[in-house]
Amino acid sequence: MRRPRTGLQLxxxxxxxxxxFLVIVGAAITVVAYVLASLGRFSSIPADVGPFGAFVLGxxxxxxxxxxxxxxxxxxxxxxxxxxxxxxxxxxxxxxxEDLAALQFTWTMLGVIAYVVTLFIVRRxxxxxxxxxxxLLGGVLLLLLPLTPVLGQTVNGSRIWVAIGPxxxxxxxxxxxxxxxxxxxxxxxxxxxxxxxxxxxxxxxxPDPRHLGPLLLAWAASLMVMVLERxxxxxxxxxxxxxxxxxxxxxxxxYLVTGMILFAAGSLVSWRLFSHVQVRxxxxxxxxxxxxxxxxxxxxxxFGIASGGITGQGPGLGDPGRVxxxxxxxxxxxxxxxxxxxxxxxxxMAYLLMIGSGLRIAIRSERAxxxxxxxxxxxxxxxxxxxIVAGVIRLLPLxxxxxxxxxxxxxxxxxNYVLLALLIRISDEVAERGLDVPVPEPVGATR
Amino acid sequence: xxxxxxxxxxxxxxxxxxxxxxxxxxxxxxxEALETHPINTRSIIEDFGQARGDIIxxxxxxxxxxxxxxxxxxxxxxxxxxxxxxxxxxWYAFNLGASGVERTYNDQLAGNENPVPVTRILDLLGPxxxxxxxxxTIRDDIQxxxxxxxxxxxxxxxxxxxxxxAVLAMWSWPSYDPNQLSTLxxxxxxxAWANLTTDAENPLLAxxxxxxxxxxxxxxxxxxxxxxxxxxxxxxxxxFADIADYVAPLTDRPLANFGGAPCGGNLAExxxxxxxxxxxxxxxxxxxxxxxxGTAEGFGFNSAPPxxxxxxxxxxxxxxxxxxxxxxxxxxxVPLVENTPALAQxxxxxxxxxxxxxxxxxxxxxxANGGEILAPHTVAEVIADDGELVERAExxxxxxxxRPEVAETMRELMVGVVTNGTAQSLxxxxxxxxxxxxxxxxxxxxxxxxxxxxxxxxxGTPGQPATAAVAVIVEAVPGAGQQTGGSVAAPVAxxxxxxxxx
Numbered sequence: 001m002r003r004p005r006t007g008l009q010l011x012x013x014x015x016x017x018x019x020x021f022l023v024i025v026g027a028a029i030t031v032v033a034y035v036l037a038s039l040g041r042f043s044s045i046p047a048d049v050g051p052f053g054a055f056v057l058g059x060x061x062x063x064x065x066x067x068x069x070x071x072x073x074x075x076x077x078x079x080x081x082x083x084x085x086x087x088x089x090x091x092x093x094x095x096x097x098e099d100l101a102a103l104q105f106t107w108t109m110l111g112v113i114a115y116v117v118t119l120f121i122v123r124r125x126x127x128x129x130x131x132x133x134x135x136l137l138g139g140v141l142l143l144l145l146p147l148t149p150v151l152g153q154t155v156n157g158s159r160i161w162v163a164i165g166p167x168x169x170x171x172x173x174x175x176x177x178x179x180x181x182x183x184x185x186x187x188x189x190x191x192x193x194x195x196x197x198x199x200x201x202x203x204x205x206x207p208d209p210r211h212l213g214p215l216l217l218a219w220a221a222s223l224m225v226m227v228l229e230r231x232x233x234x235x236x237x238x239x240x241x242x243x244x245x246x247x248x249x250x251x252x253x254x255y256l257v258t259g260m261i262l263f264a265a266g267s268l269v270s271w272r273l274f275s276h277v278q279v280r281x282x283x284x285x286x287x288x289x290x291x292x293x294x295x296x297x298x299x300x301x302x303f304g305i306a307s308g309g310i311t312g313q314g315p316g317l318g319d320p321g322r323v324x325x326x327x328x329x330x331x332x333x334x335x336x337x338x339x340x341x342x343x344x345x346x347x348x349m350a351y352l353l354m355i356g357s358g359l360r361i362a363i364r365s366e367r368a369x370x371x372x373x374x375x376x377x378x379x380x381x382x383x384x385x386x387x388i389v390a391g392v393i394r395l396l397p398l399x400x401x402x403x404x405x406x407x408x409x410x411x412x413x414x415x416n417y418v419l420l421a422l423l424i425r426i427s428d429e430v431a432e433r434g435l436d437v438p439v440p441e442p443v444g445a446t447r
Numbered sequence: 448x449x450x451x452x453x454x455x456x457x458x459x460x461x462x463x464x465x466x467x468x469x470x471x472x473x474x475x476x477x478x479e480a481l482e483t484h485p486i487n488t489r490s491i492i493e494d495f496g497q498a499r500g501d502i503i504x505x506x507x508x509x510x511x512x513x514x515x516x517x518x519x520x521x522x523x524x525x526x527x528x529x530x531x532x533x534x535x536x537x538w539y540a541f542n543l544g545a546s547g548v549e550r551t552y553n554d555q556l557a558g559n560e561n562p563v564p565v566t567r568i569l570d571l572l573g574p575x576x577x578x579x580x581x582x583x584t585i586r587d588d589i590q591x592x593x594x595x596x597x598x599x600x601x602x603x604x605x606x607x608x609x610x611x612x613a614v615l616a617m618w619s620w621p622s623y624d625p626n627q628l629s630t631l632x633x634x635x636x637x638x639a640w641a642n643l644t645t646d647a648e649n650p651l652l653a654x655x656x657x658x659x660x661x662x663x664x665x666x667x668x669x670x671x672x673x674x675x676x677x678x679x680x681x682x683x684x685x686x687f688a689d690i691a692d693y694v695a696p697l698t699d700r701p702l703a704n705f706g707g708a709p710c711g712g713n714l715a716e717x718x719x720x721x722x723x724x725x726x727x728x729x730x731x732x733x734x735x736x737x738x739x740x741g742t743a744e745g746f747g748f749n750s751a752p753p754x755x756x757x758x759x760x761x762x763x764x765x766x767x768x769x770x771x772x773x774x775x776x777x778x779x780x781v782p783l784v785e786n787t788p789a790l791a792q793x794x795x796x797x798x799x800x801x802x803x804x805x806x807x808x809x810x811x812x813x814x815a816n817g818g819e820i821l822a823p824h825t826v827a828e829v830i831a832d833d834g835e836l837v838e839r840a841e842x843x844x845x846x847x848x849x850r851p852e853v854a855e856t857m858r859e860l861m862v863g864v865v866t867n868g869t870a871q872s873l874x875x876x877x878x879x880x881x882x883x884x885x886x887x888x889x890x891x892x893x894x895x896x897x898x899x900x901x902x903x904x905x906x907g908t909p910g911q912p913a914t915a916a917v918a919v920i921v922e923a924v925p926g927a928g929q930q931t932g933g934s935v936a937a938p939v940a941x942x943x944x945x946x947x948x949x
Binding site: 244247248249251291299302303304305306307308309310319322336340341344345348351352355356359362363368371372375379382383386389390393394395 | 448449450451452453455456459460462463465466467469470471473474475477478481482484486487489490492493
């Protein structure tokens with residue numbers, strides 16, 4: 001590496017060094033967790049500790065190196081936290097099901113590759129902006145794919161999977177990112193027009209339908225598809241994304257309020273109309289009325305989490321396998337049970353730190369597109385984590401979204417690494433403009 | 448836009464704070480309610496699959512053990528000797544709880560509180576096996592002898608060491624096979640449970656310490672002890688009249704001797720021959736209610752013996768015989784009460800007197816042990832997996848039934864019952880044996896001939912303190928008529944005592 005020549009480069013170097021340190025700490029924590037889980041389950045230290053540690057460090061090291069080369073000024077906290085979440089998630093998946101863990105390891109490798117590739121291809125966020133309609137089309141197509149007769153699969157009542165040959169994936173995970181890009185780009189162009197109310201509809205002032213129209217159409221179409229696919233969690237997440245990005249872009253609280261009213265109305269209607277929604281709501285409000293059926297998951301999760309107490313049962317020492325889909329939707333219950341309140345809170349803090357970094361990137365961004373895109377991506381990440389944890393601990397009805405980086409799931413992991421890469425890219429751009437770097441003291445160097 | 452972004456950040460913080468609060472609710476404030484919720488089987492399954500210590504008799508026979516099996520529950524509890532030790536070990540079953548030693552020593556068996564020997568730092572991090580084995584005082588060979596001797600007949604045998612309180616055998620028939628309840632085939636276990644609990648014979652009941660019967664003449668030991676302790680009678684005087692039946696004050700119903708024959712003599716003789724008339728008179732007119740109640744309770748009646756098994760039952764001696772109406776003709780110190788006739792009957796172990804076989808064994812033990820009754824226990828030691836002693840039972844006094852001098856006199860009297868009384872079939876070469884037989888009328892609604900056959904006895908090397916006390920009851924069989932202690936119960940006691948001293 002060349003010696004840093006400007007204050008900017010110095011700051012970037014410092015960031016990357018901090019990141020390296022955090023990455024090593026994260027890898028060490030993952031390895032320690034792995035050893036503890038093995039001690040807890042088998043009372044023995046795993047034989048492959050050395051290679052495992054090397055692999056973990058290697059994988060996250062590759063991502064770190066990509067940062068050094070491709071995004072040297074980016075935020076130093078995002079990658080280490082994502083890596084730590086991925087690692088801890090893997091340890092608990094391994095503790096539950098070794099076969100799934102092997103798969104998740106493969107997905108992690110692919111995720112890191114996707115991360116590097118994304119960083120490489122997307123050199124400037126402007127690139128994304130110029131392809132906005134491609135992303136719209138791609139996003140909608142991806143959403144529609146599971147509904148096609150041959151390729152789509154109905155799994156557990158919802159139709160969100162696609163099988164091509166031996167590969168199963170969830171296109172919806174990628175569709176969300178594509179549509180976030182589209183929304184950000186579209187709103188950049190039209191935000192002023194949408195902020196001004198031209199059209200009076202009784203007491204409510206609405207912007208010109210010509211401009212609002214395409215947006216609403218895109219949103220409505222996507223929502224319809226998700227409802228048809230019975231993917232309640234994604235519908236909720238997507239709706240939130242749309243609302244937040246529009247609100248931030250137009251600075252009009254009306255959108256937020258109207259949106260929430262629409263959401264309430266829509267929820268009521270869907271609750272009336274759809275039995276699967278009723279089942280979910282009933283299981284949320286009173287799982288005890290059907291403890292062996294619809295309430296079983298949530299009740300078992302509650303029992304498991306309660307048995308964790310403050311310090312948890314200890315890795316490998318609890319009985320989290322009693323909760324169905326403990327490796328995917330309910331991975332947080334597993335972590336809460338074995339790491340207790342302390343562990344669960346640490347995971348929540350990790351997500352908050354990522355959200356904080358993402359929003360900080362957005363705030364510091366001068367240009368509108370990176371700002372809105374950062375907001376959109378952070379919203380996706382943060383609200384998804386919130387929605388699934390809330391569902392697992394029964395603060396909200398249960399939905400089928402994954403806990404980002406932690407849950408088992410190839411599509412989710414890959415999509416989240418791409419999301420991460422985009423955030424890092426924006427962060428690098430923002431920092432490179434020199435706006436968030438303190439003016440350094442000259443270190444006696446001359447040009 | 449930045450203002451909105453900041454607000455968004457705040458909103459997300461609020462959302463995550465709500466998550467944190469809810470987590471606290473689940474894991475701190477509301478945790479106990481969830482953990483003890485009736486449908487929460489987590490701790491049951493967790494406890495159930497844990498390592499659990501063995502239960503081993505004093506002669507090394509394993510009577511309860513856990514074997515590893517495949518499946519969600521990793522261990523199954525098995526009872527190699529089946530029904531032989533069932534009433535002592537109890538069962539340990541999923542959804543059917545636990546009884547017996549499995550229950551009272553559950554913490555030690557499961558290792559819940561045993562100290563963890565930390566030999567490696569890794570012991571602190573792993574699940575750790577802290578289960579301990581429970582070593583019983585029960586001897587398998589004596590238990591077998593009791594079972595074989597009793598055979599098919601309903602009854603109980605209790606054998607203990609009065610010098611330490613250790614119970615060496617506790618057998619009652621009918622018994623049950625605890626394997627049927629501890630099986631991991633839960634449907635089969637439920638069926639077995641339903642059958643056992645609705646069985647009219649009640650095989651789950653450990654009659655040795657949980658069922659009470661009229662002790663009949665075996666209770667005369669208590670009455671005699673009351674007399675000696677009060678000083679109102681001695682072994683050789685007074686001499687009771689040789690009469691066929693006795694009519695208590697305030698009644699005209701006669702109380703007859705066995706077989707309607709005349710019976711009398713000094714205390715040694717009336718005890719050896721088991722005269723009802725003498726003892727009825729003794730209790731009703733020479734001692735009175737207070738002395739009788741006091742002595743009976745001194746032997747442990749009206750309190751449950753502190754045995755280390757669950758749900759023990761107290762033996763009963765009536766504690767109220769009515770208001771005073773005057774004084775006895777024979778001794779003005781003795782009050783006459785409304786229920787003096789009942790007192791007369793109580794003094795010979797009838798009326799509402801009822802005792803567990805364990806209690807009667809303790810009575811014999813009191814005589815053998817200088818008047819002191821030590822707390823009976825079935826567990827000798829608890830030893831952890833690594834050989835470390837977790838706890839050991841130490842002899843503790845439960846009751847002081849008599850002064851040592853009185854006990855010594857009673858000992859001689861009971862030896863007399865064996866040398867020339869109703870228990871001559873209990874003579875054993877090389878041992879000094881004392882006993883008292885009983886033929887108790889059953890407590891039923893109407894008159895019946897069916898009787899329980901009782902015998903209580905102690906034995907030891909001559910000149911040494913006795914180390915064995917035994918109580919045997921062979922329950923009455925409806926319609927079978929009389930069975931005497933000497934002819935029916937004594938052979939069982941003989942088998943048991945011989946095995947104890949083999």
